[in-house]
Amino acid sequence: MATTNATLDLSSDTTDSALAFSNTTALNTAGTTTGVNTMTSVTKVLSSTNQVDLITAASVSTTHAYVYINNPSEDETLYFNVTIGNAGAGSATDTEEIGRLYAGDFMWMPWDVDDDICVTPSTADDMTIEYMVFS
Amino acid sequence: MATTATLTLASTDIAGDPVSVSKVATLTKAGSTNDLDQSSGLNRVHLRSTTEKVLLAANAEGNNLAAKVYLINKSEDASLYITVKINAQTTGKLYGGDFMFIPWSQTDTSASIKIAASNWTSSTGDIPVEYALFHEDTDFLTNA
16 A cells, blocks of 8 residues: 655744644555555646536545645636535535635535535636645 | 645655655745735534535635635544535545645535535444635635
């Protein structure tokens, strides 16, 4: 099995005493110390404000995965609405919004591979989105 | 005043060639280049039951504003996990050592972030969880 590590370094001076911490974790299959062995890496250009089924549950064969999504835009006003919910739902009534990924933002989360992860671009102009899935 | 988050993903053997991805994000207010200027600081709680708990209560005032959530399961037991939900939607399970870093929209007051030590038993011991919230103007004190 493969060995894959994820490290998050966070530093902030929003408080008078600066905050900084770092954590590294090995990406393992559910509940084990066995490393994940599958990786998907995709870059897409989206050209409408329609909701897109970015990562489908059907595309992953396990029940535990790790997801990285990145908005590489350099225009701070452009964002993706990231939602999770029923496959291909396309409706705000049956998906839960996680958050907005503005230009330069990334997200990293475990995923139970139960519902699809969808995104909605904030503009119909070309917007690039990158993602990786480890499972 | 700046907050930066750096994610590094590295593997020498998940693909035919080594994989290394590093991404730095400076956390800013929604749609601007102004830095996020408020935080909860780093918090630690111990979960001692399977009961679902509200970790961060959503404030509708925060809808369309920027907020980032960091959450880590500090258990050293790889089999112990916490289930993470937004509202009623499960997003995933954080096993011992796993962390997440996500934007949080707080679309309404139902969009709270909830956690549950789903496979906790009296013999597993506490599951320590650490979290931090970085955000803009929302007055979270109203939820205290």
